[in-house]
Amino acid sequence: MPTMADVARSAGVSVATVSHVLNGTRPVLPHTRQAVLDAVDELGYTPNTLARSLVTSRTRSIGLAVSAISNPYFTEILQGVEAAAREEGYGLLIADPHDDPVHEQRVVRLLHERRVDGVIVAPSAHPEDLVAYLTRHAVPTVLLDRAVDTTAGTTPRFDQVCAENADPTARLVTHLAELGHRRIGLVAGLPGLSTTGERINGYRYGLAAAGLPYDERLVVHGDSDAGGAERATARLLSLAAPPTALVSANNAMTIGALRTLRSRGLTVPGDIALCCFDDFAWADLFSPRLTAVAQPSRELGATAVRVLLERLAEPERPARTLRLPCSFVHRTSCGCPEEPEKGTVA
Template sequence: MPTMADVARSAGVSVATVSHVLNGTRPVLPRTRQAVLDAIDELGYTHNTLARSLVTSRTRSVGLAVSAISNPYFTEILQGVEAAALEEGYSLLIADPHDDPAHERKVVQLLHERRVDGMIVAPSADPRDLVAYLGRHTVPTVFLDRVIDDRKDTAPRFDQVCADNTEPMTRLVTHLAGLGHRRIGLVAGLPGLSTTSERITGYRHGLAAAGLAHDERLVVSGNSESAGAERATAALLALTPAPTALLTANNAMTIGALRALRERGLSVPEDIALCCFDDFAWADLFSPRLTAIAQPSREIGAQAVRVLLDRLAAPAAPARTVRLPCSFIHRTSCGCPEKGTDS
């Protein structure tokens, strides 16, 4: 079996240089790095990460707890996390908490017991047990997509990475109001999530900016999933008068809303305008094409890795919350001509 010394001889460098390339402990000139990597490939050298973890107390692994199976939105975030972790030489252990607080606590403990160096977690609507566990065990953690209000003196502080939710939702409302809509319904997300509350706040800000009164009946929870959104949309359409425009607060709920509209024989945007928070791969394949807010999903995942690595390098640094901007994708479901993308 080839050794690190064999790699060093083949590449014409020192063993220390090979170690720096493998472990990322010091910058190496690109041509030197490539020579080391070529020698590794040629010799079939395998780095003993287990032995290194015993020496450094680091496993160079990151635990990721997101509901990627039950929520397709997290798939792109997962891709961003994986790519950024791999680039930094970290492996990824993934668990799906299914947005269930009890299960969330269990999977995070399992990841912790596997000695990950740190964790990236998209918290549930009730993360109290999760926060208590992470704080008690001082696990380096970045909260992803959904933020935790941990400003109380008794609560630990955590780094957080998410998209801006309030202003983009405000923009959707004012856009629809500018088209003449006065009754704009909102299919809101799961109660308790920061994304839900922030998007509802943005909706209210949009109404106020357009000089429209807030009617509580026009906000119905779709519980962040398709079936819930179908029921919520049906409830909104049963109002007298019914809304002339509809906003959905995530991509899964957009599907449920479209299903409810189809079952009632309503056309978009002829009978009702529709805008959604969360763009997705097939949004421009619908007829009409969907006007949407696009979140920088992959960048959210990649940024979470960078923030976590910063935390590992400086454990005592102040916690920070990073918010990334969204983009307004103007298509035709809102009822006006397509104009392309405007960030």
């Protein structure tokens, strides 16, 4: 295989100049740069990233471990991560932990063994083994979307990038209460996830702000997927006094809730109002159009990359948790006839 020295001889320049052209580490005269690129093309030179990583201890690659990659929310996060990594000259290795704590640790270990410079992980509901592995091996890490309490005892904290969850959920509840609803049900996510707990807390805050009592029978877990939400919504509708409005805590569960409502012959918002956490591309194509909280998914992914690169540049800097604001997207599934302008939820 041609080497960097071969490229330098062909272009009539030094090896250092070839390195500067290929790595962008120093300005090079345009005609010299073109000579190097022509030599690279003519010889078919490919940089030896393995050899370079042995010298620099960096592979310029990032590992990303997120479950439900097919979910539009995580797909957009992935797009944000990929775009930000590419802009900084980093490659991306992707794995799906399937929200399984055992598989989660396995895929993160595989990413680490492939010498990624750092990892971005959306942790499972039981990330104890993951946290222990990352801590033991001092892997530069950003926890994404789902926060983990790593402050207890001597366990070090990790950088975390998440959306606001409680206040936006409370906003959905208070909006429904303003429309006259007094029994508002919540289809909550998978128990143990921080997003699930935070959105339940937001639901309770919203009820309290509206002067409504909390009834634990109106909170059911849809386990963050459509099938679970179908069953959870059926349980709510089977109550002696069923809710007149629903809040669904993620986009997949919104689909499940709508399936159950349709199977029961119920219309939205005529028979029951519906608001959801997570906006998605076709939410305004439903009939009725879905009132939702929109998460800044691509920005979450891009921010996670930025925080990870800052961690790599300053390994000793204090860990931090960043919370990005969501937006309230007002449509018609809540029972409102019009669509006011989009507003930001702090």
